[in-house]
Amino acid sequence: MWHIQISKRHLTRSHKNGCYTRKWLGVVGLEIHAQLCSNSKLFSGSWVQFSAPPNSLVSFLDASLPGTLPVLNKRSVEAAVMTGLALNCTINKKSKFDRKHYFYADLPVGYQITQQRCPIAISGSLAYSLCVGKNRNHIPKLARIKQIQLEQDSGKSLHDDARTQTLIDLNRAGVGLMEIVMEPDMCCGDEAAAAVRELQLILQTLGTSHGNMAEGQLRVDANISVHRPGEPYGVRAEVKNINSARFLARAIDYEILRQIGVLENGGEIVNETRAFDYKTGQTISMRDKEGKQDYR
Template identity: 50%
Template sequence: MLDLTYENPKPKVISGAKYDWELVIGMEIHAQVASNAKLFSGASTQVGAEPNSNVAFVDAAMPGMLPVINDFCVEQAVRSGLGLKAKINLTSAFDRKNYFYPDLPQGYQISQLYHPIVGEGEVLVELAPQSDGTRIARLVRVERIHLEQDAGKSIHDMDPTMSFVDFNRTGVALMEIVSRPDIRSAEEATAYVTKLRQILRYLGTCDGNMQNGNLRADVNVSVCRAGQYEKFAATMDFSHLGTRCEIKNMNSLRFMTQAIDYEARRQIAILEDGGSVHQETRLYDPDKGETRSMRSKEEAHDYRYFPCPDLLPLEIDQAWVDDIAATMPELPDAKKSRFMADFGLTDYDANVLTADLDSAAYFETVAQGRDGKITANWVINDLFGRLNKQGLTFHQSPMSQTQLGGIIDLIGSGEISGKMAKDLFDLIWTNGGDPATVAAENGMKQVTDTGAIEAAVDEIIAANPDQVEKARANPKLAGWFVGQAIKATGGKAAPAMVQALVAQKLGLWRL
């Protein structure tokens, strides 16, 4: 295992009209638990079902219906906590968060404010390396993970005279992952969400689909004068820093960056004009490129939290937690480190290949017994390029691991050249087949017969005496003879063999 060390990034400084400012960002990530049933009912969590078709009596808040905890959702929360190196609380409890909204039929949300199932953890967020190759990473502390119910979905665009509510999502289990205010730029914020989503996908606890809202973020943004954060961070006393505003329900990394940048500038302009930032919840309007006020920011007491009378405290055994820990998969950082050590990959290549669990598994299968760097080049440049161009996933790839491995083997044995391999890749992508068979059927075999290649080289040298003299005076020009010899053999001569023969015939030590 490689020892990968990182330096902390310097905080991003934003220059205002009067002062220099720094961003302070904390995030609340709502990750939908990967489960077939909801948190307190057996109703399906299927996406795309007919409106209000996946609703149990307890989800609809029918009188007398009592919630029953879904053990698998608890297991998924514990697994997520272990993946974030967090403390697992063996005793936790559910509370009622009281507020009224049409998509919340109970009039309250069952959540965990006072006693969450997961305590403090951490996420190492790697950023783009500096020009000198120094690795930069921010360690973001996770304050807690708690389980809670999702609300329904209000629909306002079907009829201008009324609104509709779909309760299919009501009661679906969410993990709310709350970070400390450790994030210092919009770039770090999106990198944090990306890394957290990657970890959850590796664990299989959330599919991370932001487009469907299965993973979304509430971003708390504030600004402070340059240097003030470090003054108070050591004591965790952030009360002296700027008032924060929450940007609600961000489910796009691009819009998240835009929203944070706009909100920071908005707050700086207010403060430099002598005003005060009011704590509030805001929404981002991507069409206008700005945040707008949604409502004043509520405090915990505004929701009248109290212990849920329908659910006993949740108690789990350490032995059960240990059993879950024993089945944990290899996580992204460990896999990246191993790929670099076992396959000789660069930091960049390892990052690209481990970004997704499917791509990492595909690469590792192909790379077994083969050159890791060559395999990485084919997977990243050719396979990724073709998949992206055609909008396909790994599961839809026409090129299997066995087929790509076969192409790489033909290159390694010298049977085909790099150019032939590209053509062979295209043929197999379109028509399938065994690489060796397809190559033979299409005459894709390098000429390795020394006699045939030597005859072609001799003929070209004899026909070009002036070029011979130039090459002997400037060995770099000998490449012309190599190109002519390969051309004379229909592009099938092994380049390394041609180069050696040309150098020998011209009396050159090397080309």
């Protein structure tokens, strides 16, 4: 594990907007996964319920039995369109689904049904405010939204260390998600946390998602890189599945410092997927980042 050893002189905060300045600049883009408010899953009639007994809400389609076919949930489409309109997006009159291939035990079919090339909505924006300084002054901010897409959730892996085994719960497999992809318009953890909190309020007001982060109804992936002022953006790392705005801010700020530490010591940043350990406050390498070839 990389241990950060970097002097504070390499990194300061601007009193104006809370961003990293002087020698290095942070660049942050978010992918926010919001569970849609619907009684059934995205492509099956299975019920959606938090904390139900394991594998009690699984249809033949969710379990990937051969010959089963998906049927799109109308309510999920309406919720995505409503959210797109609220976020100043252009709604595509025609959208389609793609297969994102990856192989985990909690994804029985071996691919996720999602959207990439032709999503529900594109080109929107999220207005929010950032509180800075001792007087908690509100600085208006705007994050561009690249697209909003529908996709299905995967199941859940339950690791039993005592018995050295992993159990699979497919209750969540196929639950409808709305992924809101933001452009890299933020520069620090505080900005990202403020944007997520504002989006959470919008979704809850619209009734398109309950947005309960403690129950996994709103999860955030953060794409993070650093670069020197005036130079191109650096190689980014993605920190996955953060379910708290406070942890999101901590993860981003740690990852920016980690990348600066690597570069200051002559190393290179790897395009990879990382996880955030809230107990240690550090990000941990998980795997190489998937590429466009995974979408078919």
